[in-house]
Amino acid sequence: MVHTVGQSSNHHITPRYLSVVLTARYVLKPQSLHERDKPTSSIDFRRYANSLDHDTPPLVAVIMTPEEERQAALDSYRQKLIESREWEAKLKNLRLEIKDLQKEFDRTEDNIKALQSVGQIIGEVLKQLDDERFIVKASSGPRYVVGCRSKVDKEKLKQGTRVALDMTTLTIMRMLPREVDPLVYNMSLEDPGQVSFAGIGGLNDQIRELREVIELPLKNPELFLRVGIKPPKGVLLYGPPGTGKTLLARAVASSLETNFLKVVSSAIVDKYIGESARLIREMFGYAKEHEPCIIFMDEIDAIGGRRFSEGTSADREIQRTLMELLNQLDGFDYLGKTKIIMATNRPDTLDPALLRAGRLDRKIEIPLPNEVGRLEILKIHAQSIVLDGDIDFESVVKMSDGLNGADLRNVVTEAGLFAIKDYRDSINQDDFNKAVRKMAEAKKLEGKLEYQKL
Structure with missing residues (x-):
């Protein structure tokens, strides 16, 4: 109207x-x-x-008609809804900014407290008297009867636990991790790498024996309990250099995905009396706390040689290190998840006390590969190279008598160098023949190692 x-x-x-x-x-x-x-x-x-x-x-x-009023109301509602969502988005952004500022404030406050806080004393728990009192030994030497902070789990305060003590009241404030020597920590950083048993040729029997001693007790300990026998504690790998002793240990650690401690035995010896034995104790203590763990001690003859009645002070320090090693091997739990592998190319020089049953229960010889083993090793190393036509590896193997696994790997490398010298991108049969002859001549310079089989 x-x-x-x-x-x-x-x-x-x-x-x-x-x-x-x-x-x-x-x-x-x-x-x-x-x-x-x-x-x-x-x-x-x-x-x-x-x-x-x-x-x-x-x-x-x-x-206005009712329909027009309804449309006007809808338009007004839509406009208000858009404004409301815009304000909600702004409010959300402001809340996020407040949260970031709160984190920055807390971090700054912690830094200020750290600058103003007083240091704490490092101690060691000796004995628990009751639910609230403990006997601790401070790093300076004195012993105290102290209380414990309520937030600290008292059930974990066992004998030998490192704790932090308040400077004034000597109250236990927190638990500290085990003290680890930097040398032992560097051993734990050793990566075994992605090594598989399929990449090891000519050692099928040795691989089976090693897996029975190391892998089976870690994966299926109930089998030994069911039969009623005790699994071996450790194994000794011995044989000529370059036959794959270290490679076997790396393959075991890689297949089990365990912690791996690679110990160079000569690095354990220290000029100060008692330091070498302390390092052995810390090494085994670290392994027990990080189970499952495999300790691989290469060149064990550096500290495991026969003991003599006469000798210098350095020889006596090595003997003390060996005695500490024997003590740690005797203290091993049979069903524990810590296993030890030792390797040497001079088994005849080792002390009989180290080789006795109950310490190193299984001795595995890693001999030079035979003709079949050399063929397997050569094919494994030749998988990743570019070949020019078919290569007669059997003829190459027949010329490689006396070569070990490391020598055969070097044969493939030398063949590749011959191809590079001729400006070729592939290796042919003649390159392999020249490489194996060169390695056979160089092998004559090495002395032949003779030892009695254990």
Whole structure:
């Protein structure tokens, strides 16, 4: 319904009519041709009624239908919803900023406390008197009866546990990890690498014996309990140099995914009395705390040689180191997850006490490979190289009598160098023949190692 309101005297706006108009939600539009389609905001009818005497253009009052009111309400709701979501996004960003600032504040507060805090004393638990009191030995030497902080788990405070003591009250504040010598820690960083038994040729029997001693007790200890026997503690690998003793130990550690300690026996010997024995104790203690663990001691003849009644002070220090090693081997738990592998190319020089049953229960000889073994090793090393046609590896193997696994790997390397010298990208049969002859000549310079089989 449309009403036109003008300045004629016949159209006076009475209060009753004005009341009806105000409750009808009019929308007034100027009745001019160029502004007819332009929307205008609602106007105050009271102001309009007072201005009828002035020269104003006639206006049209339009009453909105229910459908138009519904659409206007929806548009208003949609606009408010968009504004609400914008404010929610801003609020979320502000909360994230507050959270970051809180973290920065906590970190700064911790740094300030660290700068203002007093140091603590390192001690060792000797004995537990009751639920609240412990006898501890401070690093300076004296012993004290002290209390324990409520947040510290008292069940873990066993004899020998390293703790931090308050500087004033000597109260146990926290537990500390076991003290580890830097040399032992560097041993634990040794990575056995991705070595598989498939990459070892000519040692099938030796691999089977080694896995029976090391792998089987770690994976299936219930088999030994069921039969009623005790698994071996360790194994000795002996044989000429370059036959794969270290490679076998790495393959075992890699297949089991255990911790691996590679110990160079000559590095254990220290010039100060007692330091070598202490290093042996820490090494075995670290292995027991990080089970399952495999300790590989290469060149064990450096500290495991026969003991003599006469000798210098250095010889006596080596003997003390050997006695500590024997003591640690005797203290091993049979079903523990710590195994030891020793390797040497001089088994005839080892002390009989080290070789007796109960310490090194199995001795595995790693001999020079025979013709079949050399063929397997040569094919393994030739898998990753570029070959020119078919290579007769059997003829190469027949010329490689007396070569070990390391020599055969060097044969492949020398053949590749011959190909590089001739500006070729592949290795042919002639390169292998020249390489194996060169290695056979160099092998004559090495002395032949003779030892009695254990």
